[in-house]
Structure formats: structure tokens, C-alpha cells
Amino acid sequence: MEQNQAPLCDRGQIQMLAYAYMGDALYDAFVRDRLIRRHPGETAHQLHLRAVRVVRCGAQAKTALGILDSLTPQERDIFRRGRNAKSATVPKNADVGEYRLATGFEALLGYLHLHGNGERLQEILALCEAQGWEDE
DSSP: OOTTSOOOOOGGGSOHHHHHHHHHHHHHHHHHHHHHHHOTTSOHHHHHHHHHHHHSHHHHHHHHHHHGGGSOHHHHHHHHHHHHSOOSOOOTTSOHHHHHHHHHHHHHHHHHHHTTOHHHHHHHHHHHHHTOOTTO
């Protein structure tokens, strides 16, 4: 991923579900990085099992609710728009409400990244980690 690209300035040019697509990848990479650092001696399979518990839909929904009060009004708006975006599918093992919360959370992460607000993105990811990943 190229770090020197100019941020996208018009949020209207990107669909909310595209932000969520980006945010999903960002959160997955963040969680994997943290798990490898916390558990350096574990196998890739063990790390994968830990990561799945943290990034699954229900866990993301819980994380989203845990950080909601820390968001700015603009970030809450992005979260809301992502949550309300119409998705063609819902994963077979996910509750619709949890899926929408997770989508809003991912959309916020993707939005911050694609609009060049990496510092705030890192703050939010730190808040997520600080909540604890008890299922990890």
C-alpha cells in the first residue's frame, strides 16, 4: 500500500460499502499485527484462530459500540451512513444488527484512511485495542 498518495477529498465519489471494504482490510491487518506482537511464538494457524475471534462480525459490533462516545459528530455521521448502507448480503453466521454495526465501524476506518486522516485512524484503533479482546 502506497503511503504517499494524496487523500481523496470528495467523500461523495466513494460508496459507503467501498469504505467498509477498505476498513475491513485495515482492521484485519491491525489485529493481525497486534496478535503477532503479543504472541510471537504461535503458529500461523493459532494466530488465525485468535484473529477470527477478534474480527468476526459480533466482536466488531461490540467494539463499535464501545468507541461510539469517543467519535466526533462527523465520524458518527460516517459510522451511521455506513451502518445504514444497503448491502446485498449478510454473512450466514451473523445477526443483521451486528452486521450493520460492523459495516459502520469498517466504513469509518476506511473513510479515515482514504481521506488521509491516519493519525485519527490510529487513535481509534488504539481505543479499540484498549477495550480488550477477551475472546482473543
